[in-house]
Amino acid sequence: MKWMKTFVGALCLFAMLGGPSAQAGDSKIQEIKSNGALRICHAEALPMNYKDPKTGNWTGYNVDAGEDLAENIGVKLVHVDSTWATVIPSLLADKCDIGMVGLFRTAARAQVVLFADAWGFDTQQIAVSESSNMKTYADLDQAGKVISVLSGTADEAFARVFFVNAEVKALVSDKLATIFLEVASKRADAVFTDSTTMRMFIEANPAMKLRTLGDEPVNPQGYSYAIAPGEYHFQQFVNIWMERSETSGKKKSWHNKWFK
Numbered sequence: 001m002k003w004m005k006t007f008v009g010a011l012c013l014f015a016m017l018g019g020p021s022a023q024a025g026d027s028k029i030q031e032i033k034s035n036g037a038l039r040i041c042h043a044e045a046l047p048m049n050y051k052d053p054k055t056g057n058w059t060g061y062n063v064d065a066g067e068d069l070a071e072n073i074g075v076k077l078v079h080v081d082s083t084w085a086t087v088i089p090s091l092l093a094d095k096c097d098i099g100m101v102g103l104f105r106t107a108a109r110a111q112v113v114l115f116a117d118a119w120g121f122d123t124q125q126i127a128v129s130e131s132s133n134m135k136t137y138a139d140l141d142q143a144g145k146v147i148s149v150l151s152g153t154a155d156e157a158f159a160r161v162f163f164v165n166a167e168v169k170a171l172v173s174d175k176l177a178t179i180f181l182e183v184a185s186k187r188a189d190a191v192f193t194d195s196t197t198m199r200m201f202i203e204a205n206p207a208m209k210l211r212t213l214g215d216e217p218v219n220p221q222g223y224s225y226a227i228a229p230g231e232y233h234f235q236q237f238v239n240i241w242m243e244r245s246e247t248s249g250k251k252k253s254w255h256n257k258w259f260k
Helices: 002-024 028-035 061-073 087-092 154-162 177-184 195-204 232-247 250-258
Strands: 037-042 076-081 098-104 120-129 146-150 167-171 190-194 210-212 218-227
Touching: 028 037, 028 061, 028 232, 037 061, 037 087, 037 098, 061 076, 061 098, 061 232, 061 250, 087 098, 087 218, 098 120, 120 154, 120 177, 120 195, 146 154, 146 177, 154 167, 154 190, 154 218, 167 177, 177 190, 177 210, 190 195, 195 210, 218 232, 232 250
Parallel strands: 037 076, 146 167, 146 190
Antiparallel strands: 098 218, 120 190, 120 210, 120 218
């Protein structure tokens, strides 16, 4: 019985020292329920998150997924405008509950936020003007060449390492079209972003007369939703929700709707 009393005493001490602080830092689900709303941060990327030009409302894969996630918690969905440069700072400042965008799971980002399980994989790619004589990454990676990227993205970070001679021009904008317009208007020689966005934007905007380079896409990696540090209960909930969305067929239906 003596060892039992010692064991119970140790548990009580642990609860007093570690229990309350751990609970205080892992209360996102309770906060969301108390607020009656799930706030999701958006940053523009096709076809995951973008504003409908007719309504000005957020739409896309992650809006459908966000509505289902909010329904599973029993709250309404609230959209929070953000950019790729500010989505993580907004999450850390508690302006939203989850960065519901396709963030590449980089080591640098993993030092400041939690990631849910990867819900997809993508690569990165270059596009140039149809009239350009460049065919390979080596043709582009020359002094005097300019590559446009969105500031604060994994595209910017990778481009600065991958292209050692060309200038990487990082633009602060909440509009995805900005980096493509740089090439169409001849202010840049190329645009660098994820392959899915690249394909869908070029197909939707033939008047810009852009094409991808002949080289294979680079830097394959998973992308995921971001959650504030310490919110492990919410992270687990999101992972289980994602698993159930896949096994129930919802994820496939969202994919078929948006990835055409």
